[in-house]
Amino acid sequence: MTKKIAILYASVDGQTLKISNTLGSQLQKSHHSVDLFPVGAFDGDVKAYDLFVIGASIRYGVHDKRIIDFINTQKTQLDSVKTAFFSVNLVARKPEKNAPDTNPYVIKFFKTIDWNPTLVTVFAGKLDYKKYPFFDRIMIQFIMWMTKGPTNKNAEIEYTDWKKVEEFGEQLNGL
Structure with a gap:
């Protein structure tokens, strides 16, 4: 079944963008329609998508504030569709910190926002x-x-x- 998918990302040095592009290409090969947006450029309707993916990198221990603001502003819409979140950080280079439930930045992130995406992961940067x-x-x-x-x-x-x-x-x- 073809899905309409959005990938919204915040990338400081380009690795989150590279990961987002890789995911987008992979999903397009599965015949899905994929729209890629840098944070701040999305002005559409979250509910127009079957799946909304958000990716964010870490700088100085925090995810991009614009991602947090987007999630807080769009929470109702995000809760009405399937969603995924991925974090990109260097701490995840350590095997004991490369999962959502062991990565301190992802744990801290979800303690500070009221959002429960369908799927969460973390990648080393x-x-x-x-x-x-x-x-x-x-x-x-x-x-x-x-x-x-x-x-x-x-x-x-x-x-x-x-x-x-x-x-x-x-x-x-x-x-």
């Missing part, structure tokens, strides 16, 4: 120090040092498990 502005690089290096991650200023490591992204796409396809 990408670390690319050369891409970050000076202040962000220093802060992320400090956070990585505290969490025993790589701190080499030339490090570029994609932690995203693309098989897990594909499996999430299959789950979305089945909703």
Whole structure:
């Protein structure tokens, strides 16, 4: 059955967009109609979609405020359709923190909002120090040092498990 699917995303460094594009392509191959929106660009009706997917990255321990505002503003509409949420963060590079019920950012996120999507997952992001502005690089290096991650200023490591992204796409396809 062909579905109309929206993917709304907030991406700081591009990895959440890359994941959103991958999911969109996968769903289109299953003959679904997919609309991709950066946060702030969606001005349609959530209820016009069979499935509404929201993806957000973490920066300094929080998801993009615009995603939170969107969810709070559109809660009634989101509750009337099937929904999914995915978080992209570097903490998820650790096996013990790569599930919705073990990832501290996802746990904190759902404690601060009143929304229960149909499906939730978390993906590890990408670390690319050369891409970050000076202040962000220093802060992320400090956070990585505290969490025993790589701190080499030339490090570029994609932690995203693309098989897990594909499996999430299959789950979305089945909703």
